[in-house]
Amino acid sequence: MDSQAAWRSHKIRHLPIVDSDNNLLGLTTVKNLRQKLQPINMMKWRKVAEIMKTGVIYVHPDDSVRQIARLMADNTISCVAICQTDPKTSLVRPLGIITERDIVQFQNLNLDLRQPARDVMSAPLFLISPDDSLWSVHQQM
Incomplete structure:
Protein backbone atom coordinates (compact mmCIF):
# COMPACT_ATOMS: atom_id res chain seq x y z
CA MET A 1 0.00 0.00 0.00
CA GLN A 38 2.90 18.61 -9.06
CA PRO A 39 4.79 18.08 -12.34
CA ILE A 40 6.03 21.66 -12.32
CA ASN A 41 7.66 21.16 -8.92
CA MET A 42 9.17 17.82 -9.95
CA MET A 43 10.95 19.67 -12.75
CA LYS A 44 12.82 21.70 -10.14
CA TRP A 45 14.44 18.55 -8.74
CA ARG A 46 15.29 16.76 -11.96
CA LYS A 47 18.37 17.50 -14.02
CA VAL A 48 18.81 17.82 -17.77
CA ALA A 49 21.23 14.86 -17.64
CA GLU A 50 18.29 12.59 -16.73
CA ILE A 51 16.47 13.22 -20.00
CA MET A 52 19.12 14.19 -22.54
CA LYS A 53 19.77 12.02 -25.57
CA THR A 54 23.36 11.05 -26.19
CA GLY A 55 24.94 9.93 -29.44
CA VAL A 56 23.71 13.05 -31.19
CA ILE A 57 24.11 13.09 -34.96
CA TYR A 58 25.94 16.19 -36.08
CA VAL A 59 27.38 17.56 -39.31
CA HIS A 60 30.09 19.96 -40.44
CA PRO A 61 29.15 23.57 -41.31
CA ASP A 62 30.19 22.95 -44.94
CA ASP A 63 27.77 20.03 -45.44
CA SER A 64 24.92 20.88 -47.80
CA VAL A 65 21.29 21.22 -46.79
CA ARG A 66 20.53 18.34 -49.19
CA GLN A 67 23.01 16.07 -47.37
CA ILE A 68 21.51 17.07 -44.05
CA ALA A 69 17.94 16.40 -45.24
CA ARG A 70 19.01 12.93 -46.43
CA LEU A 71 20.78 12.24 -43.12
CA MET A 72 17.70 13.29 -41.15
CA ALA A 73 15.42 11.10 -43.27
CA ASP A 74 17.76 8.09 -43.14
CA ASN A 75 18.05 8.31 -39.35
CA THR A 76 14.46 9.40 -38.63
CA ILE A 77 15.58 12.40 -36.60
CA SER A 78 14.00 15.84 -36.28
CA CYS A 79 17.15 17.95 -36.07
CA VAL A 80 20.88 17.95 -36.70
CA ALA A 81 23.47 19.90 -34.77
CA ILE A 82 25.97 21.83 -36.87
CA CYS A 83 29.34 21.43 -35.14
CA GLN A 84 33.01 22.23 -35.47
CA THR A 85 35.52 19.70 -34.12
CA ASP A 86 38.63 21.12 -32.48
CA PRO A 87 41.56 19.34 -34.18
CA LYS A 88 43.77 19.60 -31.09
CA THR A 89 41.31 18.34 -28.47
CA SER A 90 38.69 16.53 -30.59
CA LEU A 91 36.01 18.43 -28.66
CA VAL A 92 32.82 18.94 -30.64
CA ARG A 93 31.52 22.52 -30.42
CA PRO A 94 27.91 23.22 -31.45
CA LEU A 95 27.57 26.22 -33.77
CA GLY A 96 23.98 25.94 -34.94
CA ILE A 97 21.06 23.64 -35.62
CA ILE A 98 18.82 22.68 -38.52
CA THR A 99 15.40 21.14 -37.89
CA GLU A 100 12.90 19.30 -40.07
CA ARG A 101 10.79 22.48 -40.12
CA ASP A 102 13.77 24.37 -41.51
CA ILE A 103 14.14 21.81 -44.32
CA VAL A 104 10.44 22.10 -45.22
CA GLN A 105 10.69 25.89 -45.19
CA PHE A 106 13.79 25.82 -47.43
CA GLN A 107 11.92 23.64 -49.93
CA ASN A 108 8.82 25.85 -49.84
CA LEU A 109 10.98 28.90 -50.50
CA ASN A 110 12.73 27.08 -53.37
CA LEU A 111 16.13 27.68 -51.78
CA ASP A 112 19.15 25.99 -53.29
CA LEU A 113 19.61 22.83 -51.21
CA ARG A 114 23.28 22.77 -52.19
CA GLN A 115 23.88 25.66 -49.78
CA PRO A 116 26.16 24.86 -46.86
CA ALA A 117 24.67 24.47 -43.40
CA ARG A 118 26.61 27.48 -42.12
CA ASP A 119 24.53 29.76 -44.40
CA VAL A 120 21.12 28.59 -43.19
CA MET A 121 21.53 27.14 -39.68
CA SER A 122 19.83 28.69 -36.67
CA ALA A 123 22.51 30.41 -34.62
CA PRO A 124 23.67 31.41 -32.13
CA LEU A 125 22.49 28.58 -29.92
CA PHE A 126 21.29 28.85 -26.37
CA LEU A 127 23.42 26.28 -24.52
CA ILE A 128 22.55 24.47 -21.30
CA SER A 129 24.41 22.21 -18.88
CA PRO A 130 23.50 18.64 -17.87
CA ASP A 131 23.44 19.95 -14.28
CA ASP A 132 20.72 22.53 -15.02
CA SER A 133 17.29 21.77 -13.58
CA LEU A 134 14.49 20.96 -16.00
CA TRP A 135 12.58 23.87 -14.49
CA SER A 136 15.31 26.43 -15.21
CA VAL A 137 15.56 25.20 -18.80
CA HIS A 138 11.77 25.24 -19.18
CA GLN A 139 11.69 28.88 -18.03
CA GLN A 140 14.29 29.86 -20.63
CA MET A 141 12.58 28.18 -23.59
Missing part, protein backbone atom coordinates in the same frame (compact mmCIF):
# COMPACT_ATOMS: atom_id res chain seq x y z
CA ASP A 2 1.40 3.40 -0.94
CA SER A 3 1.59 6.25 1.56
CA GLN A 4 -1.38 8.16 0.10
CA ALA A 5 -3.58 5.05 0.30
CA ALA A 6 -2.49 4.55 3.91
CA TRP A 7 -3.31 8.18 4.68
CA ARG A 8 -6.79 7.76 3.17
CA SER A 9 -7.58 4.43 4.85
CA HIS A 10 -6.57 5.74 8.30
CA LYS A 11 -8.03 9.21 7.66
CA ILE A 12 -4.63 10.78 8.32
CA ARG A 13 -4.40 14.40 7.21
CA HIS A 14 -1.33 15.62 9.10
CA LEU A 15 2.00 13.99 9.86
CA PRO A 16 4.63 15.31 12.25
CA ILE A 17 8.20 15.32 10.97
CA VAL A 18 10.85 14.29 13.53
CA ASP A 19 14.61 13.80 13.61
CA SER A 20 16.38 10.58 14.62
CA ASP A 21 15.74 11.42 18.31
CA ASN A 22 12.01 11.97 17.67
CA ASN A 23 12.31 15.74 18.17
CA LEU A 24 9.60 17.61 16.31
CA LEU A 25 10.98 19.38 13.25
CA GLY A 26 7.80 20.24 11.40
CA LEU A 27 4.52 19.02 10.01
CA THR A 28 3.19 18.07 6.60
CA THR A 29 -0.27 17.57 5.16
CA VAL A 30 -1.72 15.65 2.25
CA LYS A 31 -2.45 18.95 0.54
CA ASN A 32 1.16 20.09 0.98
CA LEU A 33 2.49 16.83 -0.47
CA ARG A 34 0.15 17.00 -3.45
CA GLN A 35 1.25 20.55 -4.20
CA LYS A 36 4.92 19.61 -4.01
CA LEU A 37 4.42 16.58 -6.23
